[in-house]
Amino acid sequence: MKILIIYGTTDGQTRKVSRFVADYLVDIGHSIELIHVAESEDPDAELSRFDAALLAGSIHMGKFQSALSEFARKNSAALNGMKTAFLSVSLSAAGSNESDWGGLHDCLSNFTEETGWNPDHVEHVAGALRFEEYDYFKSLAMRWIAAKREAEVDSKQNKEYTDWEALKVFLDDWAVSADT
Ligand SMILES: Cc1cc2nc3c(=O)[nH]c(=O)nc-3n(C[C@H](O)[C@H](O)[C@H](O)COP(=O)(O)O)c2cc1C
Structure with missing residues (x-):
């Protein structure tokens, strides 16, 4: 498959995660375009060029990077029509505290509500x-x-x-x- 990986990061861990994901997907036979949403000159990638898209972002004070939310909002119709996944990177995902996990689920439902994008799969990834x-x-x-x-x-x-x-x-x- 041809897969777009587009990520937001504040301190760099989601970049490291996204590079790892890109390398691994290449190793298992896929072709990848990796974009940092805030640095891309053309963040409105033509999604029709891809078979699937994977978005990744990290939580800071209860929110994902605004450039990533903006990308998901602008492209929600295309994203909802293709295979997708969302990697949510946070510290809460490193533990098993119930209220932390409640916070994570709230962040995600705010994100999906704000953007209109409903990922097929959400993976909570412990950050750093x-x-x-x-x-x-x-x-x-x-x-x-x-x-x-x-x-x-x-x-x-x-x-x-x-x-x-x-x-x-x-x-x-x-x-x-x-x-x-
Ligand atoms: C200022 C700040 C605020 C954070 N807020 C949250 C938060 O609300 N919930 C959470 O689970 N993790 C929070 N974290 C942890 C980050 O999600 C974690 O460090 C993650 O690895 C950051 O990814 P990045 O390096 O790609 O930005 C926060 C981290 C920082 C530095």
């Missing part, structure tokens, strides 16, 4: 704490959030929660279902 990218205040806020969750973090080091093997399992299943 990227202290090397944060300024002083962001670092302080993230250390406070981690402490509230009793997670041990060393603010001199990035901490990655992404489960790369689980992502491969999701991609295997999704690629088969999208190809039928």
Whole structure:
């Protein structure tokens, strides 16, 4: 299949996830176009060129990147008419706290309501704490959030929660279902 991957990122983890997804899908025989939604000169990609589309974005203060929401909103009709998946990258997905997961589901329903796009599949992907990218205040806020969750973090080091093997399992299943 020819697959478009379009992603939004604030601190870089969703770029890393999207590159991993692109490499893996190529390895299993698909052809990929990978676009960073905010950097693309033509984010209104001609979706009819693709058999399937995978969007990825991360949650910051309860919202996905606005450029990604805008892309999904503008292209909702085309996206709803093709095979799609949404990778939602967050810290809440790294744990099993019920209220965190409630928050994730709220973020997603706000996103689908705002954009009018209903992905065939949503995969919640655990993200990362990227202290090397944060300024002083962001670092302080993230250390406070981690402490509230009793997670041990060393603010001199990035901490990655992404489960790369689980992502491969999701991609295997999704690629088969999208190809039928
Ligand atoms: C300022 C800030 C706010 C965040 N807000 C949330 C949030 O509301 N819910 C959540 O689950 N994760 C939240 N996160 C965690 C991010 O989703 C996580 O770090 C993710 O890996 C970021 O992906 P990115 O590097 O692609 O931007 C937040 C992170 C930062 C730095």
